[in-house]
Amino acid sequence: EIVMTQSPATLSMSPGERATLSCRASQSVSSNLAWYQQKPGQAPRLLIYDTSTRATGFPARFSGSGSGTEFTLTISGLQSEDSAVYYCQQYNNWPLYTFGQGTKLEIK
Amino acid sequence: EVQVVESGGGLVQPGGSLRLSCAASGFTFSVFWMSWVRQAPGKGLEWVANIKEDGSEKYYVDSVKGRFTISRDNAEKSLYLQMNSLRAEDTAVYYCARVEGYCSTISCYKYFDYWGQGTLVTVSS
Numbered sequence: 001e002i003v004m005t006q007s008p009a010t011l012s013m014s015p016g017e018r019a020t021l022s023c024r025a026s027q028s029v030s031s032n033l034a035w036y037q038q039k040p041g042q043a044p045r046l047l048i049y050d051t052s053t054r055a056t057g058f059p060a061r062f063s064g065s066g067s068g069t070e071f072t073l074t075i076s077g078l079q080s081e082d083s084a085v086y087y088c089q090q091y092n093n094w095p096l097y098t099f100g101q102g103t104k105l106e107i108k
Numbered sequence: 109e110v111q112v113v114e115s116g117g118g119l120v121q122p123g124g125s126l127r128l129s130c131a132a133s134g135f136t137f138s139v140f141w142m143s144w145v146r147q148a149p150g151k152g153l154e155w156v157a158n159i160k161e162d163g164s165e166k167y168y169v170d171s172v173k174g175r176f177t178i179s180r181d182n183a184e185k186s187l188y189l190q191m192n193s194l195r196a197e198d199t200a201v202y203y204c205a206r207v208e209g210y211c212s213t214i215s216c217y218k219y220f221d222y223w224g225q226g227t228l229v230t231v232s233s
Contacts, residue, residue: 046222055221
């Protein structure tokens with residue numbers, strides 16, 4: 001099983017700042033990495049797939065990078081509506097998907 | 109508009125059974141793999157099961173093998189999860205998710221592009 005580890009667990013930022021969320025895989029997942037955004041009481045929503053491709057509806061403030069075992073989600077110009085839990089997920093080890101434990105992003 | 113809507117959750121005693129349903133609309137259901145993903149209260153996401161477009165392949169996380177069965181009815185555009193021998197640790201919101209991506213000759217590389225709002229399953233006496 002590929003273990004996905006996200007850091008930090010919680011990130012407190014101010015509006016306008018840039019947030020950097022990390023995701024590490026226990027073995028290479030190539031570029032088969034997705035990010036999901038989950039707001040309180042809502043379902044997860046696909047944010048980024050194939051490491052760096054933004055899903056429909058998300059602005060260019062959201063960007064993904066990395067390959068192999070190290071991945072980053074960067075959110076620039078933070079806005080209050082970006083407050084959410086962000087999960088990374090590998091889909092290289094088909095069909096055994098694994099998620100990271102999530103990073104809670106707070107905008108204060 | 110792509111939509112998937114889950115139903116069938118509720119309170120069930122340990123050892124009991126429950127069948128979840130997911131109604132799909134806004135896309136050609138029969139050409140997509142589908143999945144169930146769950147989230148225990150206050151916890152992260154856990155993939156549960158996948159099913160191929162025609163139902164010929166099914167995959168499960170180890171913790172539910174032999175207890176849960178994923179199935180689909182393409183004519184009804186519906187996905188199902190039959191859950192037997194339920195345990196307290198199965199308590200979670202269960203999400204239906206459409207699977208997008210591609211398959212090569214070696215493997216498949218697919219992620220979850222649309223999710224339903226989820227249905228809560230509580231296993232408790």
